[in-house]
Amino acid sequence: MTNAKIKKEHLKLIFDRLKTSHRIIGPRLEGNVIVLAEIADFRDIPAGYKEQQGRGTYRLFKNSSQIFSFSVGPDSFKRFMSPPVRENFTFKKSKKGISISQNSSQVREIATAFIGMRACDIAALRLLDKVFLEGPVKDAGYDSLRRNSLIVGINCLYPGDNCFCSSMDAGPEIKDGFDIAVTELDDSFLLEIGTVRGREILNGLPIDEVSDKDLSEKVSKIENCKKMIKKSIKVSELPWLIYRNPEHPRWADIAGRCLACGNCTQVCPTCFCNSSYDNLQLSGISKKLPELSGARIRTWDSCFSTNFARVHGGNFRPSRRARYRQWMSHKLAYWIDQFGSPGCVGCGRCITWCPVGIDITQELEALHAR
C-alpha cells in the first residue's frame, strides 16, 4: 500500500466518509476527561487539548494548535470489543427442560470505525486477540465485533507523562494492525494505508502525494516523542525479576497503599478478567417453580475482587498483598509464558487512574532492592 497526504482542513472529510457506513468511536470530552465514545460530529474530537497525567492525577487543558495533542484517557478498545457488561445467552427453564438462545443482536454485524487510536491501544488489541481468538475456543462476540471494525490510528507525537510504550515495544509509532495511520505534520496529515479497506475509504477524497520530506518529518517527530517519554520498564529483566521475588517485602509495602479497588485492571487495555452470572427477573419466575427465565451476563471483573479466587471452603488469595502480586505478576511475567509477550503495552493508564497513584514501573524497579 502507499501513503497519502491530506490537508488539515480536509481530515473531516475522512470522518464524514466513514460516517456514512460506520458507527464511529473516538475521543470525546466527558466532564474533565477524554473518553472513547460514539461521536456524531468531527467537532466532538477534543482538538488542542493536552492532559497532565501524574500518579493518580489527570488534568486537562487546552493549549495546542495541533488537533491530536492529547494522549490516552481511561478507555481503550476493551470497552467495545469485550464490553463491560455483555449477555452471553438467555435461558428458559421449565419442567420440560431448558432452552438456551443466543441473542442475535450480539453477533449482529455493526460496522464500527475506531478513530484516533494510539499505538499502545492497537498493540493491546492484538494481545486481546490472543486471549479471545487464539485460545481453545473462539469468543464469538469478540470475533464478530473485531471483524467488523475499522481502525484509524494516530501516531503519538506528545506522550503522556505516564507513558512507557517505547520500552514495551508497543509505540509510540503504529507499525501494524491499522487500516489508516495518521501522523499530524506541521501543515498536513500524513496517511499511511494499511489495508485495502483503508484505501477504499480515501478513494475520491482530495489527497496529495507524499514527499520524502513529509516522511522524514514524521520520523523526526516520532523520535522527538520517544525522547519525551519519561518512564520505562526493562523488558530484558522480565519475567525473572518477578519469578525470583514472590516473597519480596515490597509486596507487603504495596499492600499498605493499594486499595484493591480494581481501577488499574478496569482501565488496563489488556486486563481481560471477567465473571459470568445468571441474572433473573422476578417476572421470569412462575409460581410453579422451577420455571424460570433470565440471562447469563458477563461483566468485567478483576483479580483484586476479594472473591475472585474463592472456591468452596476458601479463598486462594485473601490478602491484598497476594492480589496485587497476582496482578503485576500476570501482567509482566505470567503473560510471557501464556501468550509470548508481556501483558503490558506501557500506556500508563493504571498509573494515572490508580486513586492512590501506585506506579507499576516504580514497583517493579523496587523489586531489585534486596
Added chain:
Amino acid sequence: MKRPRIGVFKFTSCDGCQLTILNMEDEILDILELFDIAYFREATDKPLRGQFDMSIVEGSISTNWQKEDIVDVRERSRHLITIGACATSGGLQALRNWASLSSYKKYVYPSPDMITALSTSTPISDHVYVDYELWGCPINKDALSETLLSFLIGKKPGIPRYSLCMECKRHGIPCILVSNEEPCLGPITKAGCGALCTSFGRPCYGCFGPKDDANIESLMRYFQNLGLTQKGCISLLDKMNSYAYRKVRIEGSK
C-alpha cells in the same frame, strides 16, 4: 408450591428501605404471587402471628425494647436478612455513638428525661445472628429482587462485594477523584448503587458501606496529601455507615 412466609420488620430507621419493596412497582405483583407477605406494617393490617420463612429487617437497635424485640423476630424466623445502612451498620443515627446522649436529648427535647433511648444505635448483627445483609442507604431495588429470588430458588444472592470504582468504570464514568481531586469514597465503598453519585459528577459519600477489606487508612492518607484535614476525613466517613467504617479502621484490614 407453598409460598414462603415473609415478615417485614422495622426498628429505628427512615422507612426508606421498606419503601423500596413498595417501589418495586413492576415486580410487586409477582412478589405477591411468589411470597406470602404475612407481616408488613407499612402496607397491611395483618397482625403479627407465627413463624416466618424469611424476615426482612429494617432499622437499627437504639432502645431497650428493641433489643428484646429483635430476639423475638429472630426466634420467629428461619432466615433473617437485614436491609439498609440502619440495620447493617447502625445508620446515620449511630453518630450518637460518638457523642453524648444526654446533650443530644437535651438539645432535641424540652423534657429529656421522658425519652428513653440507648446511648448507641447498633446494627442488627450486633444482637442476633443475621443470615444475609443487604447494604445501602437506601438499598437497591434490583439487589432486593435478587435476594428474594435467590432465597426462592436456593442460592446465595449475587450481590457485589467489590469497590464502587469497578461499577463506575463499567459505566464509563470519568473518575472525579483522579480528574478533579474530589474526595470520593468509591475505592473503599461497596458497589451496588449503580454508581449513582459519580454519574451525577459528585463524589461517592459511602451509602453502601465499606467494601470487603477496605484500605481506609491508605485512602485517608491520600486525601490528606490532597489537603483534607484529619477532621475532614473523619467527617467524610461519619455518615450513614459510620459504625461500619469505624469498625474496619479499628479492626484493620489485611
Added chain:
Amino acid sequence: MHTGRCELKAASKIIKVDYLSRVEGEGGLVIEIKDGKIARLHVNIFEAPRFFESFLRGRPYSDVMDFTARICGICPVAYQMSSVHAIEKIFGIEVEKPIHELRRLLYCGEWIESHALHIYLLNGPDFFGIESAWASREYLPIAKKGLTFKRLGNKILDILGGRSVHPVSIRIGGFYKTPGKKVLAALLPELKRAYEESLKEIKWAAGLNFNDNSWNTEYVSLTHQDEYPMNHGSVASNKGLNMSMEKFIESVQEYQVEYSTALHSGIKRDSSVSPYIVGPVSRLNLNHDRLPSEIKNVIRESGISLPITNTQMGIIARSVELAYAFYEAIRIINGYDEPDKPFVDFEKGAGEAVWITEAPRGILIHRYELDDAGHVKSCTIIPPTSQNFGHMEADIYRFLQNNADKSEDFIKKESEKIIRSYDPCISCSVHVMKIEK
C-alpha cells in the same frame, strides 16, 4: 412484640390500637373512656428518636441535604428542598429559572409517588374494608392503577435525582447535573396518559364513602401569588393567618407530651396554643384558585365543594394534587431548556434562615444557623406530621364524642381511619427539636 410504650392506670375502659398500620413509622393509639366520656386520648408515638438536629450541629452545610433526607424515606425530596432553600438564603444565592423549575419537577415526582402510595395502597383499602391493597381481588385493579402512577413519579425522581429514596443530585446552588431536554421529553407520552387518567380518579375519590366529620378548624399552608405552592410563598390559614416563613416559625409552639417521642405543635395565640392542620386539604382549600381551569372543572363536576371541611377527605385533596402534579410535570418539561451550568457559584458564610416548603404531607419547616466556616451551629426541623398530631387527637376526640358508646372494634377502626387520612409520617416526626429560646 412490644408495642405501645405507655400504659394507662386502671380506667373503666381502655381501647388500644397497639400498632398503627399502613402509616410510615411506629405509633399506636390509646383511648380511655370513663362513664361514657373520653377521659384520655393519645396518639402515642414510640418510634425511637434519632436526634437528627443534634448530630447536624458541627456538620458542614453540604451534609445537610443528605442528612435531613434520611429523616424520611417517603419524602426525602421535601427535606432536601427545605434545607437547600434555607441554606441558599443564608448564602444569598438566587438560582436561575430552569433550576427553580427542575426542583419543582423533582417535587412533582415526590408528590406523585407519595400521593399515589397513600391513595391507593395505604388509605384506599380503608374505604373497601380490607387489610391491604392486595387483600381482595376487586381492589387489585385499583392498586395496579396506583402502582402505574407511582412508577411514573419514581421515574421522574430517578431521572432527576438518581433514585427515588434519598436522591443524590441536589446541591447548594442547583443540581450536580441537569438532564438533557430529550431525556425529560421522553417522559411526556406517559405523563399525558397518566394525567388524563388521574383526572378521572378525582371523581373516583369524590365518590367514596365518608363519615361526616366536618368542623371549623384551622387549615395552614403556603400560598404564592403565581403558583400552587411547593417551594415558595408565605404561610396562610383560613383564619386570617398570613405571614412570612420567619414570622410563622415564631408563632409555632412545640411541646412535648409524655406518651410520645414526637413533639406536638400548635399556633400560639395570646395565652393559648391551638391545633392546626397542614397537608393536601389545607393546600387545596387555600390555593384552589391557582389550579388550572381543567382541574377546577373536574372538581366542580365531581361535586367537591371547596373548601373541604371534613378532614377525612384527605384522599380527595390528594387525588386533585396527584392530577395537578402530572399537569405541572408536563408543563415544566414542555418549557424546559437545559441550563448552561447545573449550579451557580457561591461563597459560603455565616447566617441564619428559615425556609418552608410543601412536603406531600404539608409544610416542612427548617431553620439553620451557620457559622463562618459554613458549619451548622443550630437548627430546627418541624415536620408536617408533628404539626398535625395535636389536630389528629382533637379530630378523633370530636368524632368519639358522638360515638363513645359504639363497639370497641368500631372505635378502633374508625379512629385508625381518621389517623390514616392524615397520611402521618411518624418516622419524620420523631426527631423534632425545641426552638431555642
Added chain:
Amino acid sequence: MHDKSIPFEATIRWIKKETRDTATYALKINSRDIQRTYAFKPGQFNMLYIPGIGEAPISISSAPTDHEIMHTIRIAGDVTTYISKLNAGDVIGVRGPFGSNWPLEEIEDRDLMIIAGGVGIAPLRSVIRHILMSGRKKKSPSQSLIGKKFILYGAKTPKDMIFRDEFPRYMDTFQVFLTVDKADPEEYWRGEVGLITGLLNKVSFNPLNTVVFMCGPEVMMQSMTKELILRGVPGEKIFISMERNMNCGMGVCGHCMFGPKFVCKDGPIFRFTDIEGFLGIKEI
C-alpha cells in the same frame, strides 16, 4: 464441533448415591448432533449448568467408552446442592469437555499408581474404568502394556468412601489400598486408619518405574508428592489434578490462574515438575 461457550442439554438417566453427600449422575446428551461430536479423554471436566443458579466445574468420572457421561458430585455449595435434589429424567446444561487429561501415553511399560483423596477419586475413576474396559477388549493392548497397577485411596471415614462397592471389581486388575482418617465406630472397617501417605509403606513398587496420577486436596497432594520424590519417584512422572475457581472453562476469565497456568486449559492435570515452583508459594 459444538460451541463450547453455550451449554447444551443433557438428561439425567440415573443417579447412584455414593455417600451421604456424594452421588454419581449418568447423563445423556439430548442432541444427536452434539452426541456425535462430543468426545473426551479421562481426566477432563465439564461445566455443569443449572439455569438461574450457576455453573460448576465437575470432572467426568466415566470412561470415554461408557454409554453415559458420568459425574460424581459432592455437595459443596449452590450448584452442587441443587444438583443433589434432581431426579432421573431432569435436564441440566453442560459445556465441555475442557482441560487436559491423564497422559495415558506415559504409562506404557510402566507401573501406574493412582492416588486419590476424597472426591478426588472422580476424575481417576475415568482412567480406572478406561483401563478396565480396554483390558476386556482383546484387541486393545493398553492394559497389558502397563506394568503393576495400584490404587491408593483415602477418605474421611468409611462412610465417606466413594465407589466403595466398585473396589472389589477393581481388585482384579489393581492392587487397592484404602485408608480412612477416622474409623467409624458404627461400621466394621478392615482397612487402614491414618494419613494416605502412610499407605506408601504397604505398597511394594519400583519408584523409578512408576507413573503417578493423583487428585485430592492440595495439602494432601503436596505432602504425598514430597514423600514420593523422597522415595525416588521422578517428579516428571507425577501428574496431579489441581483445583481452582472456574468461571469460563476455556481460559478467558482469569479466575483459575495458578502462577502462569490456566488450570482450565493448561490443566487441571499438570506434570508436577511443570508447576513445582509455584506449589509452595502461599496465596499464589
